[in-house]
Amino acid sequence: MRRYLLNRLWQSLVTLVLATIVVFVGVRALPGDPALALAGEDRDPESLRAIRQQYGLDQSWLVQFWQFVSHAARGDLGQSIRTGAPVRGMILSALPVTIELSVLAILIAGVVGVGTGVVAAVRRGRPAEWAANALALLGLSVPHFWLGLMAILYLSVALGLFPASGFVPFFTNPIDNLHHLILPALILGTGLAAVIMRQTRSSMLDALGADYIRTAEAKGLSPRAVIGKHALRNSLIVVVTIVGLQLGALISGAVVTERIFALPGFGKLTVDAVFQRDYPVIQAVVLVTATAYIVINLLVDLLYSVIDPRIRVRGES
């Protein structure tokens, strides 16, 4: 087990270093120069030189890379070229927004997706199934930005039910916080809800045809108990896996949603940093994301190996 652990840790470290290099080089391979993007209208050769010097952009890539890595190892992610603010603070303030938005979106998608999925399976071949399928198709095919725009136009502008933009931190005012987040979370959750609905429906159909359901029915349990306690419970295992697989899609969806609703989240931070060629911010954002993915993967693998020793054995061989 110890050898396996060390092996996995080593692999993770290599992955992290590779990710860091790819991002570092990738960002610099983009056309455009951060000094130019920052200087904008007021640029003249002297101020461009000064900006490059100030942010070490006049150094070789190797020196810049070493600076970045050595500072990052000490927890210093540098300063934004555009605003001069510390990048660490920017990330720490943006992360909770995206996490909260994603969690809310998963909750909404879960409730809506499982609900419609169950209805579609139980009412198979009836109008209810047709309606649920149509909804799922819409949810999958309509882009987030369009839904977002429509939601703002109808729910915010015309009906005034939800704010069209802005964010209030949860601990400042939980109700205001939810009021601001519910619409973006609903939009963000549509795609996921559709996936969950389709998955719930098909695994429910499988379950409903299984022997144990017939047994349960034969024992004289009410349909509600059969569907809720037996069929649904078994179907949900697959749904949970799907949610995990869809996390990446959720985060990329958050980029669009955050921009439309002006939410100070991670996605908006990333995209704006790319547009402004704010190297330190882009690098830090990717480093944090890569680290998160690697740590989660590592934990999952370790957990698997505890549950199923065969994985550990294969890993060691």
Add this chain to the structure above:
Amino acid sequence: MTRRLPLSLNRFTLSNRRRQAAGIGAAVIALALVGTACSPVEPAGNSNSSGGSQAPAGQDVFGEPADAAQVKQGGTLTVALSADPDKLDPTLSRSLYSRYVFHTMCEKLYDLGPDAKVVPQLATALPTISADGLSLTIPLKQGVKFADGGTFDSNAVKISLNRGLTLAGSARKSELGPITSIETPDPKTVVIKLSKPFAPLTAALADRAGMVLSPAAVAKLGANFSNAPVCVGPFKFASRVAQNSIKVVKDPQYYDAAKVHLDAIEYRIITDSSIRSANLKSGDAQVADSLSTQDTPALQKDDSVSVLQSQSLGYQGLTINIGNANGIGNPLKSLGTPIAKDPRVRQALALSIDRDALVKSLFGGLNTVACSPVSPKSEFTSDAAQVCPAHDPAKAKQLLADAGVTTPYKVEMVTSNNPDSLRLAQALQGMVKEGGFDLVIKPVEYAALLDQQDRGDFELLQLGWSGRVDPDANIFNFVGTTGSQNVSGYSSPDVDKLLTDARQSTDQAERVKLYGEVVTKLQQDDPIIYMYRQRNLTGVSKKLLGIQVYPDGVIRTAFAGFAK
């Protein structure tokens, strides 16, 4: 200050396509309908007209100061900003949008009035200039405190100006010109000494170069001043969430605090213009800047919103690469193409553009035709500076033939890949065909466009300039041989001499005449083909009183308040 984008960077594909389609359609119809003559440029004057959103096209609506009797005390104003300001440090700031925020928290020695004339702000009068033009004496207000309680005096002004001249990466250095020293004979007087006369200095002191920073904060934060800026102003900095919002709160120490009605102002960054106007309509924001010319007509019909308009002092145009083959800052070398070598080809292109149709069809008449870098709203305008050659495709074809160019003459135009720029490019493409040009559009992302521009990697490029009060700042850098932004690679001893004379003259009439002559020369050589001037369109909720926008485009929110 960023080159003002013709529009916000980021919009979304579906609405883009729709808009593009609608725009092209409109352009085609308008082109078929509109005649060939180039109409005269909008007459000057007729500015400061009052309120109301139904102002006739082309008329400025600056807004009015709030009447104290009609305004409630307190409340938080939310302003939807189209772009994230950069550093909140007047010495280092380079974006137009930072000026919106500075306006509420960093007062300047001078300000601009609604007529684009310089007026005192922290100074008590315009500078007294010595006979040789080498010394400016500025009298200062007394009894003024910084937001941190420090006293405003001549020493603070000296520290701020010196910082602008010496801080690494200062964006103010060239604006401040040939300053040799700053003297402080007493706390209420500053004397600026110059090595040679520099007429644009007073106008520079009416922008960020003239903002006075708290010496205590400068000493404490140094180059990190932007993280917690402290100046003299109706509001003081409270907080900033990166790329999302900036909040300022009322400063009770402000010398005119009685005139400040709001408790706080939150600037919320919303880059998409249709979402900005949706926020304005829903009431989540009460002010929105840089409205799209496409959203404006609908907002003008909305009862709850009024639209302020002011003509920008800048321009949008086409830059032709004449001698920037090696990248800016390197020795000039012609590209060798007919359009780079022969002014007749450039004139032909200028004559192929129907500016009037462009402005009407693409911008609903909200923007105005421009044929020169001197705005008709500037005090330096003249008849010569506003001459506009008529749209004449037949003559354009003739010029191309005279130049020995086979038509259609293919030329590649690099442009920003945002929807408004693309619509403009497509309209131009259709227009110049008639004059014998085959315009190939090369859309690139904004940061890459700047890069290509400075490397000289283009034949023709579409960009604009947000504009300054003094014409020198709108011309010299772009067409002067040594101009830091002469991306055209244009070099004319005549133009250089006229510009240098104008820069060093303190005689207004003389400068007006010289700039007229510069325009005449530029229209012969056409290193930049000026096309139109944008209008600063600002949406304001009718619940709010006292929002004003002057020709510099800065939204003045500090003395606004909610209606009772």
